[in-house]
Amino acid sequence: MNNKIIFNTCPDSEFFGRDTAIEEIYQHATSLSNPANSIYLVGKRWIGKTELLKRTYNRLFWEQNRVAPIYYRFKCGYNIEDIANDYIRDFVKQYIAFLTKKPELVTENIPINKLERILSDMEDLAPLFKSLSLHRESKKYGDHLGSLRDAVQMPHQAAVHGNMPIFLMLDDFDLVGRNHLYKESPNIAKEFIKAMMPGSMMSGSISYLITGHIKKLPIGGISPNSIKIMELGGLNEESSIRLAEEISARYHIHYDSEILSVAARQLEGNPVYLRSIIAAAQKENKNLTTLKDFIDIYIAELSGGSICFSLGSVISIKSLNALRILHTCIHSKNGVSEEELLEKLALDHEGAHKLITNLCDLYVLEKGYGLLKWIGGKVEEDYIHYLYETEVKQKTGAETKTKIAREKLKHGFYLQGVKIKEKIKDDVLLLLKIFNGQAVPRVLFRNQDFLAQYNKNAYLTIGDLKEGDKILLPQMVGHFNDVAYRETAGAIIIGHGFNNGRYDDENEVAWIIGVKETSPPVNKDDVENFIKQCNIVVSDMKAATIRRWMLSKEGFTGEALKMLDIEGIYTSDAVQLRIVRDIIEGSYAAHQRSNRRSLAPLKEFEIILPMSTRAELVAAKAVEEIGTDIGIDNNTITQIKTALVEACINAFEHSKIKNGKVYCKFIVSDDRIVLNIQNEGKDFTPLFQSTPKNEDKLTGLIKRGWGIELMKQLMDEVRFEKIQGGTKLVMVKYIKRNSEAAHEQEL
Numbered sequence: 001m002n003n004k005i006i007f008n009t010c011p012d013s014e015f016f017g018r019d020t021a022i023e024e025i026y027q028h029a030t031s032l033s034n035p036a037n038s039i040y041l042v043g044k045r046w047i048g049k050t051e052l053l054k055r056t057y058n059r060l061f062w063e064q065n066r067v068a069p070i071y072y073r074f075k076c077g078y079n080i081e082d083i084a085n086d087y088i089r090d091f092v093k094q095y096i097a098f099l100t101k102k103p104e105l106v107t108e109n110i111p112i113n114k115l116e117r118i119l120s121d122m123e124d125l126a127p128l129f130k131s132l133s134l135h136r137e138s139k140k141y142g143d144h145l146g147s148l149r150d151a152v153q154m155p156h157q158a159a160v161h162g163n164m165p166i167f168l169m170l171d172d173f174d175l176v177g178r179n180h181l182y183k184e185s186p187n188i189a190k191e192f193i194k195a196m197m198p199g200s201m202m203s204g205s206i207s208y209l210i211t212g213h214i215k216k217l218p219i220g221g222i223s224p225n226s227i228k229i230m231e232l233g234g235l236n237e238e239s240s241i242r243l244a245e246e247i248s249a250r251y252h253i254h255y256d257s258e259i260l261s262v263a264a265r266q267l268e269g270n271p272v273y274l275r276s277i278i279a280a281a282q283k284e285n286k287n288l289t290t291l292k293d294f295i296d297i298y299i300a301e302l303s304g305g306s307i308c309f310s311l312g313s314v315i316s317i318k319s320l321n322a323l324r325i326l327h328t329c330i331h332s333k334n335g336v337s338e339e340e341l342l343e344k345l346a347l348d349h350e351g352a353h354k355l356i357t358n359l360c361d362l363y364v365l366e367k368g369y370g371l372l373k374w375i376g377g378k379v380e381e382d383y384i385h386y387l388y389e390t391e392v393k394q395k396t397g398a399e400t401k402t403k404i405a406r407e408k409l410k411h412g413f414y415l416q417g418v419k420i421k422e423k424i425k426d427d428v429l430l431l432l433k434i435f436n437g438q439a440v441p442r443v444l445f446r447n448q449d450f451l452a453q454y455n456k457n458a459y460l461t462i463g464d465l466k467e468g469d470k471i472l473l474p475q476m477v478g479h480f481n482d483v484a485y486r487e488t489a490g491a492i493i494i495g496h497g498f499n500n501g502r503y504d505d506e507n508e509v510a511w512i513i514g515v516k517e518t519s520p521p522v523n524k525d526d527v528e529n530f531i532k533q534c535n536i537v538v539s540d541m542k543a544a545t546i547r548r549w550m551l552s553k554e555g556f557t558g559e560a561l562k563m564l565d566i567e568g569i570y571t572s573d574a575v576q577l578r579i580v581r582d583i584i585e586g587s588y589a590a591h592q593r594s595n596r597r598s599l600a601p602l603k604e605f606e607i608i609l610p611m612s613t614r615a616e617l618v619a620a621k622a623v624e625e626i627g628t629d630i631g632i633d634n635n636t637i638t639q640i641k642t643a644l645v646e647a648c649i650n651a652f653e654h655s656k657i658k659n660g661k662v663y664c665k666f667i668v669s670d671d672r673i674v675l676n677i678q679n680e681g682k683d684f685t686p687l688f689q690s691t692p693k694n695e696d697k698l699t700g701l702i703k704r705g706w707g708i709e710l711m712k713q714l715m716d717e718v719r720f721e722k723i724q725g726g727t728k729l730v731m732v733k734y735i736k737r738n739s740e741a742a743h744e745q746e747l
Contacts, residue, residue: 006061006103007054007071010271013246017239018052021232025056025209028228029167030064038208042215043232044377045314045363046272049211052232053169060167061098067207068098068164070155073171080144080188083176088135088151089115092128095158095166112136127161128154152191159205166206173210213363214375234269237261243271245708247278248288254727255288256720263294266408268377276306295408299401302382311383315362320392321347322355326364326374327388330381335371382408424553424574425481425491425515427581432495432511434584435476442469444580445549447571448561462582473584474499474509491515492533499545510543514550522552527563551577605666609648611659616648619664626666627673632735640733643714644675647729651679672716675731 009015028039043049053071060069072090074083092115097105110118112132119129135150159166176189195206215229235243244260267273280297281288288294301307317323324345329336336344342352356372359365364376364384374381382404389400443450443465453466479495495511498504514530516522527550534548549570550556556564556571564571572580607622609615620641627637644664651662660680667674711718717732 004062004103006058006106009051009054009058014243014271014275015051015055016243017235018048018055021052021230022056022059024230025052026059026063029056029060029069029207029209030066037206038210038227039230040227041209041211041230041232042213043211044234044270045213046270046310047232047234048271049232050171051271053171053209053211057169061103066165068095068158068162068166069169070094070166071169071171074173074175076172076175080148081139083188084135084144084148084151085112085139088112088132088154091151091154091158092119092132095128095162096122096125099162124162125158127157131157148188148191152195155206156195167209168206169209171211174212174214214366216366216368234267235264235271236269237264240264240267240269240271240274244274244278244288247275248281251278251282253278253281253287256290259288259291259294262291263288263298266294266298266378266411268379270377270379272310273307273379276301276310280305291409295405298408299405302379302404303386303397303401307379308383311380315364315380315383317384317387319355321345321352322359323384323388323392325352325355325359325372326384327392329365329372329374330376330384332374335373337370338367338372341372424517424551424577425493427577428493428513428515428551429479431581431584432476432479432493435473435495435497437475437501438473438584439470440473440580440583441465442471444576445471445570445572446565447556447573447576448565450573450576451555462579465579472499474511475501476511491517492537494537496543506544508543509545509547510541511547511549512537514548516550516552516554521554522550522556522560524557524559524563527560527567527569530569531567603668605668607664607666609652609662609664611652611661615652615662616645619648620645622664623666623673623675626668627735630668630735632673636733636735639714640673640675643711643731643733644677646710647675647677647731651677651729654679672732672734675733676728677731678728 025039025041041049041052050073057069057071060067070091071094072087075086078086089110089112093105093108093110096115096118097103112135116129116132116136119125119132122129131150131154135147135154138144138146138150155166155168158164170192173189173192176192195208215231234240241257241260241264244263245255245257248255248260263274263277267277277294277297278288280286280301281293284297284300286293286297288297317326325341325347328341328344338352338356341347341356342349345352347355356365356367360367364374364380366373366375376384386400386404389395389403390397395403443453454464474497476495476497478497479493481491481493491514493513493515495513497509497511499507499509512534514533516526530548530550534546538546547570548567549572550564551572553574555573561571605622605626607619609619623640623644624637627640632640648662648664652660662680663676663678665676667676708718711731715731716734717730719730721728721730
């Protein structure tokens with residue numbers, strides 16, 4: 001069967017993170033018995049509801065014959081006659097198309113009189129021909145309500161007389177709630193709601209899916225037991241990055257995955273916004289390799305690009321008072337009452353009420369329990385902020401863009417560190433769980449002494465530590481994050497336990513741990529902030545002993561170390577933390593079992609590969625011999641070889657110089673092997689492409705086109721570094737030797 005795409009959708013390569021939702025809707029539609037006969041799919045604007053329904057429709061059209069799928073999207077600005085005519089025409093087209101498996105009928109512009117002729121030739125569909133004729137007569141005599149009811153009842157007529165259930169997907173259903181037959185009359189959504197109510201003459205053979213922007217149902221009358229609520233949020237961070245990588249690669253835009261991660265969070269996983277940012281980068285011939293790249297493009301889009309145009313078309317603000325209302329609500333965390341708003345902004349009641357109603361209809365405000373709340377997203381908030389500054393406060397566009405850019409850069413800079421910070425924080429939380437009276441060298445908690453003795457050696461291991469004083473860790477009984485500590489200052493973790501294995505008041509101890517993972521080292525202000533927070537926390541503690549420990553990935557300034565030393569606060573950087581972790585997790589015992597093997601000096605190997613057939617195998621053979629020589633286990637060697645071959649092949653394929661070369665440099669230390677791969681000429685960032693260009697290059701289940709995804713799976717770290725003349729790929733593998741692997745198997 002030809003599974004032809006019926007409705008226009010995005011390319012499959014740009015569709016991520018929605019397979020589970022499609023499957024859930026598909027199973028609901030095809031189930032013979034549903035506890036709820038309707039679904040209300042709720043999600044913010046442009047989050048992907050329409051794309052989801054169109055893909056579900058396509059699957060229902062081709063993969064089953066038990067239920068007839070119908071998709072209809074309500075249009076803004078249609079009157080009752082337009083809706084009735086458009087709805088009944090779309091239904092009949094799609095119903096005939098499904099029965100005859102002629103998908104071209106779905107999107108073909110067929111007038112109603114032609115549909116009547118088609119139905120007249122299909123004896124089994126004679127009741128539909130009669131209903132369509134009644135609709136035409138109602139329309140002819142100006143009976144708009146009768147015309148609408150004929151349209152709404154058409155699916156019921158088809159289900160009953162065609163002996164086939166119908167799954168009806170009504171997209172943007174909340175739009176129909178704004179249409180009325182005449183002034184002050186109930187809106188016409190009431191006619192559709194009647195059909196969905198359990199016990200309705202029309203509800204038995206039809207199940208519905210309606211979509212809306214807010215959790216509150218567009219209109220009352222549906223029993224909670226008869227409808228299932230599905231929420232569709234933005235793409236998760238991983239799916240957002242994959243989408244951005246796919247589109248960036250197609251547009252030949254250089255990018256940094258960390259910057260795409262920041263973009264994904266700022267844009268809240270909205271696929272339309274992500275596509276707009278990357279399209280703007282391509283149009284302006286810019287890349288997305290730095291935080292400033294993204295912020296520059298974002299501000300331009302917000303103030304005059306496609307995002308601005310799209311938001312302006314759906315959030316039509318024609319009043320300065322409307323902007324004042326939105327600005328006030330945005331900055332009110334718990335909402336603001338209408339009375340308070342009137343008093344604060346000096347508005348008249350009637351005019352303000354009308355504005356508020358219109359803003360609620362635009363899905364940027366929500367009214368409940370007497371309070372108005374902002375319900376828009378981050379991008380909409382920035383858009384309103386831009387309008388407020390330029391229209392209400394009369395600031396220039398340049399001044400406003402600069403102000404927003406400053407704030408976004410600071411926030412984005414913080415977000416860049418959040419991901420790693422959470423990793424460090426998770427490491428600390430795991431460590432606290434296994435604090436159990438271990439003896440740890442004191443120097444690992446005194447950063448100044450550590451730097452003086454070991455001169456910032458990032459490859460330092462346990463065996464390199466000199467004999468010296470040790471501290472005994474407590475036995476921890478519990479730990480938690482202090483939610484009162486503000487995120488901009490870092491993470492605070494509190495652990496409670498006992499010293500010396502004695503469970504009494506005298507030996508009770510609490511550890512207060514501050515984690516800073518943003519790029520600058522800990523400075524004087526950070527220390528003062530930490531001490532202040534500790535003082536607040538300590539006031540609620542009853543432990544006999546308080547230990548304070550500050551962790552920083554980037555280390556500490558000299559002034560900060562002096563302050564911390566005076567205060568008696570433990571200090572550790574990333575290297576010290578790693579060694580503490582190794583000791584606690586038992587790496588020290590493994591180190592002793594391997595005859596106290598000390599850190600070997602760094603070894604470097606360089607290979608220059610010519611552009612020739614199977615040259616990458618030369619590099620693979622070299623790394624295999626290196627790995628065997630230093631005792632790496634076979635499985636790890638295979639992973640390194642596979643990643644290296646993939647990198648070399650891509651480096652050759654994307655080199656723009658005839659007879660170019662690929663330069664490989666291998667750096668081997670005690671606990672890792674680092675591979676540097678660089679080609680001549682252009683960057684080989686097309687590695688980020690997730691599909692191969694030549695299907696003939698498939699080998700088994702592995703595709704060379706996996707590129708970066710494959711290497712990320714095989715290696716522990718994969719990153720690109722900008723260098724003069726191109727890009728260098730750096731891959732890191734933390735190694736395990738055969739003796740260690742064998743010992744683990746024995747255990």
